[in-house]
Amino acid sequence: MRADDVNQMGLGTRAVHAGQHPDPATGAVMTPIYQTSTYAQAAPGNHKGHEYGRVTNPTRSALEGNLAGLEGTRHGICFSSGVAATDAVARCLRPGDHILASNDLYGGTYRLFRQVHKPFGLDSDFVDMSDVSNVERAIRPETRLLWIETPTNPLVRVVDIQALTDLAHSRGIAVAVDNTFATPVLQRPAALGADLVVHSTTKYLGGHSDVIGGAVCTNSDEWAEKLRFLVKSTGAVPGPMDCFLTLRGTKTLEVRMQRHCSNAQAVAEFLEADARVAHVHYPGLPSFEGHDLAAQQMDGFGGMVSFLLHDDRIEAAYRVLSSTKVFTLAESLGGVESLMNHPATMTHASIPPEERRAAGLHDALIRLSVGIETPDDLIRDLDQALSKA
Numbered sequence: 001m002r003a004d005d006v007n008q009m010g011l012g013t014r015a016v017h018a019g020q021h022p023d024p025a026t027g028a029v030m031t032p033i034y035q036t037s038t039y040a041q042a043a044p045g046n047h048k049g050h051e052y053g054r055v056t057n058p059t060r061s062a063l064e065g066n067l068a069g070l071e072g073t074r075h076g077i078c079f080s081s082g083v084a085a086t087d088a089v090a091r092c093l094r095p096g097d098h099i100l101a102s103n104d105l106y107g108g109t110y111r112l113f114r115q116v117h118k119p120f121g122l123d124s125d126f127v128d129m130s131d132v133s134n135v136e137r138a139i140r141p142e143t144r145l146l147w148i149e150t151p152t153n154p155l156v157r158v159v160d161i162q163a164l165t166d167l168a169h170s171r172g173i174a175v176a177v178d179n180t181f182a183t184p185v186l187q188r189p190a191a192l193g194a195d196l197v198v199h200s201t202t203k204y205l206g207g208h209s210d211v212i213g214g215a216v217c218t219n220s221d222e223w224a225e226k227l228r229f230l231v232k233s234t235g236a237v238p239g240p241m242d243c244f245l246t247l248r249g250t251k252t253l254e255v256r257m258q259r260h261c262s263n264a265q266a267v268a269e270f271l272e273a274d275a276r277v278a279h280v281h282y283p284g285l286p287s288f289e290g291h292d293l294a295a296q297q298m299d300g301f302g303g304m305v306s307f308l309l310h311d312d313r314i315e316a317a318y319r320v321l322s323s324t325k326v327f328t329l330a331e332s333l334g335g336v337e338s339l340m341n342h343p344a345t346m347t348h349a350s351i352p353p354e355e356r357r358a359a360g361l362h363d364a365l366i367r368l369s370v371g372i373e374t375p376d377d378l379i380r381d382l383d384q385a386l387s388k389a
C-alpha cells in the first residue's frame with residue numbers, strides 16, 4: 001500500500017501496515033532483519049539508498065515509517081534507547097539554553113539533564129506541569145524547550161498538552177512530549193501541536209520486555225534534519241534485530257493497549273476500594289485529579305497505576321513488593337507481563353530525595369505496570385500481597 005493511503009486509515013491498520021512493504025528482493029511479507037553493516041555501490045555514490053549501517057538500515061527505516069504512521073507525523077527517527085532519543089533532543093540545544101521539564105518524570109531523564117547536560121551549560125528546571133500557571137511562572141528568557149511527560153512517571157499526573165503547547169509557542173519555545181506511558185493509541189501529541197514526540201520503544205511499543213530502543217517523531221523537517229545528523233554523528237542507533245522486534249510489537253499495539261487499560265482500571269478500582277490502601281493514582285478513577293483532562297485528551301487511561309499503603313513506612317511497601325507471585329519486582333514497564341517497582345530506590349533513585357518528596361513522590365510509593373494477564377489473577381495476587389504488609 002502507498003504510504004499516503006495507509007496514513008489515511010485507522011490506527012489499527014496503520015499499526016500493521018505503516019512503513020511496511022513486501023521485501024522488494026524476495027517478496028517476503030514481513031520486513032527482513034537486514035543484518036549488514038554496509039551496502040555495495042556500483043560506482044562511488046551510486047547505490048540503492050543505503051550506504052552505511054550507522055546512517056540507515058532498511059529494517060530501521062521500516063520501523064521509522066511505522067512509528068511516524070502511528071504518531072501521524074512526517075518523520076520518525078530511531079535511537080538505541082529512550083534515553084538516547086532524549087539525549088539527541090537535548091543536544092539540539094546550545095550552552096546557555098534552558099529546558100523546563102515536568103517535576104514528576106523518569107529518573108533517567110532528570111539524571112541526563114542535570115548530570116550530563118548541565119555541566120556543558122544546558123540548564124534545566126523541573127515544575128509540576130499539571131498546573132499551567134506553574135509553567136508560565138518558570139519560563140525564563142533562555143527557555144528553549146518544554147519537556148512534558150504525560151501521564152507522568154510514576155504519579156501518572158495528566159498534563160494539558162494543548163494548553164502548554166499554545167503557551168510555549170507564544171514564547172517561541174519548542175515542545176517535546178514523552179509519549180511512552182500513553183502510546184499513540186491513547187494520545188497523539190503532534191496533533192495537539194507538540195513539535196517532538198519522544199518514546200522509549202522499550203516499553204509498550206516493543207511490548208514484550210525483550211528489546212531496548214527509542215524514537216523521536218516530528219512533523220518538522222528542520223528538527224528531523226538535526227536529529228538525523230546526530231544519528232549519523234553520534235551513532236546511538238538500534239540494531240536491525242531490535243528494530244525487527246519492535247516492529248513485531250507495534251503491530252499488536254492497539255489490541256494490547258485495550259487490555260492494558262481494562263486490566264489497569266480493574267486493578268485501580270480494586271485498590272481504591274481496599275481498606276489497606278491509602279491512595280491510588282490512576283487517571284481512570286473519577287476521584288483522580290487529572291481524570292477529566294485525561295478523559296478529554298486521551299483515548300484510554302493507560303496501564304500504569306501507583307499507590308500508597310495506609311502503613312506508609314518503607315518496610316511495609318517492601319513486604320508487598322516481595323510477596324507477589326504474578327507481578328514481578330523489576331524496573332521498566334509496558335510489557336505483556338505485570339511488573340511492580342519501588343520508584344524511590346529503583347527507577348527514580350537518581351532524583352535527590354528532597355526533590356522527589358517536593359514533587360509528591362513518597363518514599364513508600366509502589367508503581368505497577370499492569371500487564372495483559374487474566375485480571376482476576378492480578379487482583380488475587382495483589383490481595384494476598386497486601387495481606388503481608
Ligand code: P1T
Pocket residue numbers: 081082083084106108109149153178180181199200201202212213214331332333341347
Ligand atoms: O530505558 P530507555 O529505553 O532508555 O527509556 C528511558 C525512558 C524514557 N521515558 C520514560 C517515560 C521512561 O519511563 C523511560 C524508562 N523508564 C523505566 C525504565 C522505568 O521503569 O520507568
